[in-house]
Amino acid sequence: MTIRVVVADDQELVRAGFALILDMQPGIEVVAEAGDGVQAVEAVRRHAPDVALLDIRMPRLDGIEACREISAASACRTVMLTTFDCDEYVYEALRAGASGFLLKDVRRDDLAHAVRVVAAGEALLAPSVARRLIAEYASRPAIPPPSGRLDVLTARERETLLLLGRGLSNAEIAAALTVSEHTVKTHVGHVLAKLGLRDRVQAVICAYETGLISAGAPA
Incomplete structure (x- = not known):
């Protein structure tokens, strides 16, 4: 195409x-x-x-x-x-x-x-x-996360978002969670859909803005 x-x-x-x-x-x-x-x-x-x-x-x-x-x-x-x-x-x-x-x-x-x-x-x-x-994010003061924004995610989807925020690829996330890459793609799709995000870059931003990853936290 x-x-x-x-x-x-x-x-x-x-x-x-x-x-x-x-x-x-x-x-x-x-x-x-x-x-x-x-x-x-x-x-x-x-x-x-x-x-x-x-x-x-x-x-x-x-x-x-x-x-x-x-x-x-x-x-x-x-x-x-x-x-x-x-x-x-x-x-x-x-x-x-x-x-x-x-x-x-x-x-x-x-x-x-x-x-x-x-x-x-x-x-x-x-x-x-x-x-x-x-x-840019590491230099910003910590901001309290918006209340309840991540409540729509399952525990595994929150884990997926955390790893996305740390910059991991689908293969790396699959290894970390001990699941297949196909399963990871499914989790990523659910995370983006539930949070109204367009792609992985916005998922990284969301992980920081909601406090799921703290500025300066180890990868």
Whole structure:
């Protein structure tokens, strides 16, 4: 099945470059380009793509707000692109519903890989972004967890969320819980559905925000 993509960046050469790279990949089709956030939201509404690549800094509507509108109104998944490796952008983009966050110096093969990973329902962060996100939480003062948010989870699902928050893969979770990877996928799906989360990145955020994992706690 072909992955349909919208590329949004206010710099025409950058936008065209990303679109060309992706169009050359088997199984990926760029269905629209956009020069600002408003155009990006409209392109997603019109073409119903699987993935939208959004520059953080765009006129009229920035990438984070465009991501928030797209995530709220469609099943399209978003990958944020920026030249700025800044904590505030990482956190706000993920809170807005982004499933991926890459720097613009990403290699062409890694860009295509990110689109495929996100389209498959997973989440992806550049390694430097992941490190900064963890550091962001570790530096924050402890906040009392929202009362009862995790009560909808079974004991095993809470264990699964805890291990997701520690960054474990499905295979690693399966080993830790002594179950099959298929069972882990089922647990992960239940966790995401019950808590209204889009993907594993938001599950990590939830694990910290609810106090299931304390800032600075050992992995």
